[in-house]
Amino acid sequence: MSTRTVIGSYLSPYVRKLLAVMNLKGLDYRIDPIAGFFGSDAFSELSPLRRIPVLIDDQLTLCDSTVICEYLDERYPQPALLPSSAADRARARWLEEYADTRMGEVFIWQLFYQRAIGPRIFGQTTDEAALQRALEVEIPQVLDYLERQLPAEGFLFGASLMLADIAIAVHFRNAAFLRWQVDAALWPRCAAYVDRVLAQDCLARLRPYEEHMLRVPVTEQRAALAAFGAPLSEETWGGQTPRRGLMKI
Amino acid sequence: MSTRTVIGSYLSPYVRKLLAVMNLKGLDYRIDPIAGFFGSDAFSELSPLRRIPVLIDDQLTLCDSTVICEYLDERYPQPALLPSSAADRARARWLEEYADTRMGEVFIWQLFYQRAIGPRIFGQTTDEAALQRALEVEIPQVLDYLERQLPAEGFLFGASLMLADIAIAVHFRNAAFLRWQVDAALWPRCAAYVDRVLAQDCLARLRPYEEHMLRVPVTEQRAALAAFGAPLSEETWGGQTPRRGLMKI
Incomplete structure (x- = not known):
C-alpha cells in the first residue's frame, strides 16, 4: 500500500x-x-x-x-513542474498564484459556489446578481488576461506540461461540471489550450x-x-456536517 | 542607479x-x-x-x-531564504503561506483595515464588532498556533533569519503602528520571537x-x-484616488 x-x-x-x-x-x-x-x-x-x-x-x-x-x-x-531559468520559474509561479487566487475567486467562489456549493452544501439561495456579475464581468476579465498569456500551441513553457498549466486548467473542469465552457469565438487560444491540457493523461x-x-x-x-475501485485510504478525516473554512482560498 | x-x-x-x-x-x-x-x-x-x-x-x-x-x-x-531539506523547505513555505493569508486576514484586513485603512483611505466607519472579534477571537487563535510553531531561541530554522521568519514578523509591525503588541504573559515565545526578528538589521x-x-x-x-533621503525611483505608478484591489491578499 x-x-x-x-x-x-x-x-x-x-x-x-x-x-x-x-x-x-x-x-x-x-x-x-x-x-x-x-x-x-x-x-x-x-x-x-x-x-x-x-x-x-x-x-x-x-x-x-x-x-x-x-x-x-x-x-x-x-x-x-517548473521551467529552468529563474525568470521563467518566476512567471510560472505567478501564473499559478493567479490561477489559485483570482481564478479560484471567480470560478469557484462565485460561479461554482453560487450554483453548487451554496445551494447543495449550505442550503443557501443562489445570489443571482453575484452570479451574473461573475459570468458577465469577472470571468471575461480573467479570460481576457489568459488569452494574452497562453500559447497558441503546446504548453506555457514549451512541449512539456507543467504545474502552471495544470493550475489554470483545473478550474475549467469545475466550470464544465456546470455545463459552462469557454466561448471559442471570443477566446480561441484559451478554449483550445484548456481542451489540450485537460486531455493530458494525468x-x-x-x-x-x-x-x-x-x-x-x-x-x-x-x-x-x-x-468503483478508487484508491481509498483506510482512515478518514471526514465529518458529518459541513463547516466553513477560515479562508476561502 | x-x-x-x-x-x-x-x-x-x-x-x-x-x-x-x-x-x-x-x-x-x-x-x-x-x-x-x-x-x-x-x-x-x-x-x-x-x-x-x-x-x-x-x-x-x-x-x-x-x-x-x-x-x-x-x-x-x-x-x-529557505532551509535545505525538502521537508524543511515545505514547512517554511507553509508558514509563509499561513502568514501571508491567515495573518494577513486578521492583522491587515481586520485589525489594520478597521482602525486605519477603512477610516483614513476609504472614509468608512470602523466596524466595532468585526474589530472586537479580531482582537478577542481571531488574533488569539493565530497566536495560539504560532506559539506552538515558533522556537524559544533563534529563528524557525536555526541561527539564520529566513523568509518565513520575515513573513511572520512583518505583520506585527503593522499591529505596532496601532500600538497593539503581543501579550508576553499569554504568548511568551511569540512575544520574544517577534522582538528578536524585528530587531534584525534588514x-x-x-x-x-x-x-x-x-x-x-x-x-x-x-x-x-x-x-528624508529614501532611495526613490524617478518614475511613479501612483494615482490620485484610492481603488480597491481585485483580491484582498
Missing part, C-alpha cells in the same frame, strides 16, 4: 491539481475523498485553515496545494472519479468510490 | 517582507512608495490584481511578494521610513520621503 495519503475531494480544483501532479510524476497515493467543508475535528488539527488538499507521507503532513506540489517537485524532480485519468462523485450525495461518496 | 525598482508602500507588510529580503541579500533598489490602493491605470497593467509589491528588474516585471522573493533567492542564493533599517510615512498624509508621502 502507498505510504502517501491525500485528503480531499475529487471535485476540488486544488485537489485535482495535486492528484494530476502525482499522476504526472508516477507517485502512487491513497485518497480520503472527504467532501469539501466536511472535515472532522481531527482534520482541523492537520489543516489549520480547514483547506484541502492535505498530503501525509513518510516525512510530513502538509497543507496548501502549491506548497505540496513544490515539495513533491523537490523530492521527485522528474518530470519537472488529468483525463481523474475524470471517471469526478463524474462518479457528481452523481451521488456527499454522504454516499466514499462507499460509491470504493465500489 | 539601481536597475531594480520596487513599487509599494513602506506601510504594507508584503512590501516590508520584500524590502527586508533585499536588504538581507544586499540587493540595492529604488522604491516608488505609492500608498496601498493608490496605483494608477499604468499600475493595473503591471499588477493585474492591483497588489503591491511589484518588482521591476533587468529581466522581468513581477507581482506577488512570495513569487518575487523566491525569484530573488534563485538568482541570488546567498544568504539562503528589518530595523526600514523603521525610520515607516515612521516617517505614518506622520504625513498620503499625498505628501513621496515628497516627505525624498526630503
